Amino acid sequence: MDVFNKQLQSVYLLTQIEEVRKQILDLKNQKCNVQQQTSESRVKRSRWTNQEDQKLLQLVKKHGVRSYAFLAEQMQDKLPDQVYFKIRYLKQLYQNSREDSRVCNQYRDWFSFLSQCM
Numbered sequence: 001m002d003v004f005n006k007q008l009q010s011v012y013l014l015t016q017i018e019e020v021r022k023q024i025l026d027l028k029n030q031k032c033n034v035q036q037q038t039s040e041s042r043v044k045r046s047r048w049t050n051q052e053d054q055k056l057l058q059l060v061k062k063h064g065v066r067s068y069a070f071l072a073e074q075m076q077d078k079l080p081d082q083v084y085f086k087i088r089y090l091k092q093l094y095q096n097s098r099e100d101s102r103v104c105n106q107y108r109d110w111f112s113f114l115s116q117c118m
Helices: 003-042 050-063 066-077 081-097 105-116
Strands: none
Touching: 050 066, 050 081, 050 105, 066 081, 081 105
16 A cells, blocks of 8 residues: 555656646746747838938937947837947948048938047
């Protein structure tokens, strides 16, 4: 009888372990699905529009470049990496424009702002 009880307990523990394992896997899958949905719904993989450029310029003038996550949150359609690379691109473009007198009209506002900052 004692051997039977031990076997019964081990079977019970194994079923409990299996249930917990399934619950953990379900939670991981739910978390992955939520992360995919939020990142897919938020990320806009397209060129920056003039309106987005102007909005980013206004945000940078108002708040500075202290937090790309904050700027991306304010932009609503962009991720922090996208904001970082856009600002980095504009700074590089500004540096190149100082060496070359042909300045792109589209970014003239940015260049005047960056010239004050640098």
